[in-house]
Amino acid sequence: MNTFPWLTLLVVVPLVGALVVPFVPRRAALPQQVGLGFAVVTLLAAAVMASGYDVDGGVQFTEEHEWIAALGVHYALGVDGLGLLMVLLTVVLVPIVIVASWNDLRDGSSLASSGTESAHGGAGRFVAWTLLLEAFSVAVFAATDVFLFYIVFEATLIPAYFLIGGFGREGRSRAAVKFLIYQLAGGLIMLASVIGFYVVSARAGSPTYLVSDLAALDIDPVTQRYLFLGFFIAFAIKAPMFPVHTWLADTTEKATTGTSVLLVCILDKIGTYGMLRFCLELLPDASRWATPVVVVLALISIVYGALVAIGQDDVLRLIGLTSLSHFGLIVLGIFVLTDQGGTGAILYMVNHGIATAALFLIAGMLIRRRGTTLISQMSGVERTQPVLAGTFLVAGLAACGLPGLSPFVSEMLVIISAFDYAWWAGAVAVSAIVLAAVYILWMYQRTMTGPGRPDVEPVVAADLDRRELGVVAPLLAALLLFGFYPMPVLDVINPTVDSTLAEVGVTPDGPTVPTTGEEGH
Template identity: 65%
Template sequence: MNDFPWLTVLVALPLVGALAVAFLPKTPGAELPKQVALGFAALTLAVGVAIAVQYNTGDGMQLTETHSWVEAFGVHYALGVDGLGLLMILLTVVLTPIVMVAVWSDTDDGNSTAFFAWTLALEAFSLVVFAATDVFLFYVVFEATLIPAYFMIGGFGREGRGRAAIKFLMFQLGGGLVLLAGVIGLYVVSADAGTPSYLLSDLSEIEMSTTAERWLFVSFMVAFAIKAPLFPLHTWLADTTEKATTGTSVMLVCVLDKIGTFGMLRFCLELFPNASQWATPVVVTIALISIIYGALVAIGQDDLLRLIGLTSLSHFGFITLGIFAFSSQGASGSILYMVNHGIGTAALFLLAGYLIKRRGTSLISRMSGVEKTAPVLAGLFLVAGLATLGLPGLSPFVSEMLVLIAAFDYHWWVGAIATSGIVLAAIYVLWVYQRVMAGPDLQAGETAVASDRESDPVTEPAGGGTATATAARAATLTETRRDLKTREVAAVAPLMLALVLFGFYPMPLLDVSNPTVHTLLEHVGVSDDEPVVPATEHDAAEEGEH
């Protein structure tokens, strides 16, 4: 079974699916492209589960495939999974079909073929990134993810999406160029050491000069800080989430952006351990600024989608802080945070999309009283919001606690500042819920006005044209105030279940990630201090007798 190319099959399925969907007829209301895309996404999920079943915790990189690609430059088609890669792969294969189900009825104008094809392509490229064990292969697919992402942002969404797509592309291409310089530098370093190679296993054994290691670290870290994103390289994020569809935002923020923090763990720490420790004070400072700045700016937002995007800036600050605190709690908390953020933020985006579809606006100031007409939507939105602020009993709480423990262990003031980010998160989550879900139902008033105009003989001209239009408007307003449909609940139900399940029992995730964390910290040369337990008088007396 281990000789079977599981990872290649995992990557090939969504890629073949994307090509198949792309050649289907582009007709309004067509269900076939959606059904084919969902079928390939489900098959990919099944293969991902099969890989997880075979995975043995503690055995390092598994299901490896290595084939020479460009021999002269030491480039290989090399794939493998450890605990970190496996969790990111599972997050990707789970979120993709959920997004498809969630946006099923949002693309009935003939664009479903393109949207679902690009979604599968983005899934395929992301899976290669999380499984790549060759730096050059990683770089190629790192850049390739921008193609479907750009078309998903620019082709679907609200007015201004084209400008947001260009801004996204410019930032990401800039980071990619900086990363390319580092990739070329690795070739030079490996060639000087003997034989050129881009395999992680070979590069991690090379002794680099201090100067070379630091410059290479900076090139990789800048690219990952843009992708994650971190302050001050984050400005593309809010514009993108505001203008793109919520399905696109889920794939970008909950899957694609994880490549940034994944790369910090996989490449920065593994290839440049000394430089990573050298840069820790600066990175920790940037992470703290991201935490506080993201939360403060989110509080002042009136656009719901922009607000959710900015909360992710704060969350990625927590993830980065845990990584560079250099402790087992911090690294484990960061990996767990990556998974939990993907689950919770995906739920929040999808529920926000349902809400905007019903209210016809994303402006918080124009929403109110949703809990009166759509209690299920309001309740699920509250659970997702509470997960975002780290409520005990929901999965993000566990990861935040581990990161905060590592932060306080690093320095008390680092932990104190990070903790204030949680307080700010409570402010923006509860405030947005109060403004959107509580209070009077604004649209109920609009419906009443429409009904009054319909029955007013003074305003009704001969022929009843105004009355007919007003009645249609009233019917439309009534329709938009309906609660969630069965399909919409089914899309977010797995996410809600995961938030509760991993909130009370996170060990399945930690059991997978902890061995990888131990190996990584051992490679960096960091070991946690053993807990000091004061001896009791009885223990001291027994020692004296012996």
């Protein structure tokens, strides 16, 4: 099974879908039906591929073809545990986003159509850009050539820009431009380091961009630091981290909730993925050198994101800012350089994608019913729409790390590793739990409880329908399943963490999360 080009298939299927959907006749819901079909086929193919993954087998499903011989560039794909989980997260969330946006795509209520273009025309464009983003995201998580990674890293900005600027609320064009400027600036800084790898490898004997070859090079510490800065700044913008985060809240406030899921739960993971894959594995000396500063920036992100979220009146802006705090925890787990921290960080990447996707999508269902994004204009929703209120509460509690829901496990692993690093780092990280409870529960109280507002007439009075429940149910089920039994994910994560820490020269010095059939070590 490993000889079949599964990863290329996972890139090509949504890519073909993105090319086909705009030409589908604009009648009924045909464009989104065709797009959903491509997304489901991609999901099924990924499931078949994942069933053949060996948790102890290292990088698998590899493909390698020479592309630009003079520069040592290859079309090279492959996934280890980290890459596999990110690919699976991507292919699961895309069909959910398409189904969750179905009514918006049908009636155009959250789509920007120009001139006489029908809502179905807007639906076709939305689905096409979504599939294109899926194709590029899978390629990013699977690329094992740095040059190829950079190309698809930048290519993701094309569909992301059009999803933000073409669909959503007033002010979306400005948000899209701000997003693009930040991301392009990070990409240009990264390009300098990409070129630097060519120079370093050429001096070593033969130019190459293959991750496996670059990891074997003996790069002097000073050069590593310059290369590290180029990659880390780009990944910090993408993640995002303080102080290069300001594009995030504007984007989630103005874009559709489906677009926000794609950006925050998939695209932003490229930042933390890149820190693990390129900063730690290829530039270990520089990663250890930068650890104190990165840990401080992560802690600032944790506290600042939570404090700013508390004061927000726009529900989508609030949810966006919570991710600044959550990504701070992920980066903290990565750079404390312990086995528990790395495991918690990767697990958090998965759990954050699930919990925040649920929170955004349910918030979108709430906004559709209330006709506003302002928390101050909502109250008493649980009286008329108890299912909506209940699902919103579960997603919110997951976001603030309630025991029994999957983010709790990853949060605890990161916080324990933070205390191992320094007591003050752990103390600041613990504040994230308290602050998260404040902004989540206060948001729930203001929107769902109370007598309701007689001066604000709801646009839709009905509770969640079957389609919406079908969107929410698998996400909430995953939060519960991995909250009580995270071992299937941890079995995939642990070998990757051990391998990455070995590159950095760190050996496990404390209790670890055992894989199935082990007693720990």
